[in-house]
Amino acid sequence: MENAGYLKDEKKQQALLAAVVVTGITIMLNNTTVSIALPSFITIFNTDIRMAQWIVVGYMLSLGMAMPLASYFGERYSYRKLFLTALAAMGLSSLACASAWGLYSLVFFRIVKGAVSGVLIPCTMTLLYRNIPKEKQPYYLGVTVMSHSLGVAIGPSIAGMLLEFSSWHILFLINVPMVALALYLSWRSLPVDLGQNREPMDFAGILMVAVGTGLVLIGFTNVQVWGATSPKFIFFLAVGLLLSLLFIIRETNSNQPILNFKVLKYRPFAIALLINCVIAMTLGINGILVAVYVQTILGYSPMVSGLILILPSVAMVMGNVASNYLFNKVSSKILVFSGLMIAAIGNYALSRAGLSTGVVAITIYMSIRLLGMGIVKMPLTDYGLGNVPSSLTGHASSMFNWGKQIVSVISINILTVVLSINTARYYAEAGYSGEIIQGTASYAIAAVQAVNDDFLYLTFFMVGSALLSLLMDGNSNTSTFKNQRAVLKN
Structure with missing residues (x-):
């Protein structure tokens, strides 16, 4: 294994885990604090949801564009240099967001910040799988996943309270001390490696994947305005897909690929990637739907909306704990299937909510959903990344997150369009006419039905993910590739 001396140093391993944990919490805060504040931004900037969603979607778009490049730059310049540089850039971009006029x-x-986060997210997983002994990897991954859940848990509550008593600028300033701590821990703990600069920079490949991904995501982001049959949408989609296809062909024949598609030859990773992408269809839009339902429809403040999410987020942490405890007792297949079905039940319950549904009921439904998601993430990630050689974990992590991000952004925009279309349809069916105005009883009657429809679609995606999990190897939750390699050595 790589970094043999480093792997024997328990203190360095724990310091590396601390750096990854703090970074993970910071990234989750970037996501959750802004998503719940979306209705507030609509009021602050006097705009509509279609424009305000770019604060979230723009971040996710650049996140997706940068993810496939993480392994390439990490191997070329070293993961230490890349991680530290990206953390510093995150701190500067947080200050810039707070200073936005x-x-x-x-x-x-936010787009700049998304690109930086898109590099950091795959790096966190790669650092664990390249530098932590394989027998400790599930535990360290479990702790990392729990840290992400902690960011999800405290993010909405912090955002709600800050928006209640302070200005929106503070949402971005709170990231700065977290980034400073992550920088310090990373500087002290990340192993030193020299990187590999043997070949010239593949500018053509970088351009293909970044522009191709960007065009596809921009096309879907504007599909509501342009229309699915408009020449502009078709152009963006066709050119984006063509560039992506050329990128895949180019990298398949490259000696030092930006993204090594050979990882797809490992069946467990391919299955985990497919499940991960289907799950991603339910992730991004869920927070927006909850914010719209609680704040815009029911009329609660951002603070109350944030407090409502505390218990569900705690449930997610509990799901992480349960998953870690059961990991050595049952197969990853059982954990993933069970978690997804639990999440589907929670999503279905949300699809039945109405104007008279109490806050307590919504909290319970959300808790069931996030409990299931908390059970899923660690075993699914370990099943995928743990079954490829350590030399390919960087590429596997980048592809795992890249696929999830692309699907998430596309699904957010499609379901946002569906939400708007259904709101207008239910508004007309109820006998109302004229402009749809948020805050009115007529809007609430129409919008709650449209939100319920979106939650029902998410339920179908959850059940589909659960069915796909049946393709997983049910004999063991250990890393198949590594076990096979050990058997061959013996």
């Missing part, structure tokens, strides 16, 4: 400048700085 309007909606468009905020969206721009």
Whole structure:
């Protein structure tokens, strides 16, 4: 294994885990604090949800564009240099977001921040799988996943309270001390490696994957405005897909690929990637739907909306704990299937909520959903990344997160379009006419039915993911590739 001396040093391993944990919490805060504040941004910048969603979607778009490049730059310049540079850039972009003078400048700085986060997310997983002994990897991964859940748990509550008593700028300033701590821990703990600069920079490949991914995501982001049959949408989609296809062909024949598609030859990883992408269809839009339902429809403040999410987020942490405890007792297949079915039950319950549904009921439904998701993430990630050689974990992590991000952004925009279309349809069916105005009883009657429809679609995706999990190897939750390699050595 790589970094043999490092792997024997328990203190360095724990310090590395601390750096990854703090970074993970910071990234989750970037996501959750802004998502729940979306209705507030609509009021602050006097805009509509279609424009305000760019604060979230722009971040996710650049996140997806940067993810496939993480392994390439990490191997070329070293993961230590890449991780430290990306953390510093995150701190600067947080300050820039806090200093934004309007909606468009905020969206721009969020796009920059998304690109930086897109590099960091795959790196965290790669650092664990490259530098931690294989017998400790599930435990360290479990702790990392729990840290992500902690960010999900405290993010909405912090955002709600800050928006209640302070200005929106503070949402981004709170990231700065977290980034400083992550930088310090990373500087002290990350192993030193020199990287590999043997070949010239593959600018053509970088351009293909970044522009191709960007065009596809921009096309779907604007599908509501342009229309699914408009020449502009078809152009963006066709050119984006063509560039992506050319990128795949180019990298398949490259000696030092930006993204090594050979990882797809490992069946467990391919199955985990497919499940992960289907699950991603339910992730991004869920937070937006909850914010719209609780704040825009029911009329609660951002603070109350954030508090409502505390118990569900605690349930997610409990799911992580349960998953870690059961990991050596039952197969990953059982854990993933069970978790997804539990999440589907929670999503279905949310699809039945109405204007008279109490906050307590919504909290329970969300708790069931996130309990299931908490059970799923660690065994699914370990099943996928743990079954490829350590030399390919960087590429596997980048592809795992890249696929999830692309599907998540596309699904957010499609389901946001569906939400708007269904709201207008239910508004007309109820006998109302004229402009749909948020905060009115007529809007609430129409919007709650549209939100319920989206939650029902998410339920179908959850059940589909659970069915796909039946393809997983049910004999063991250990890393198949590594076990086979050990058997061959013996």
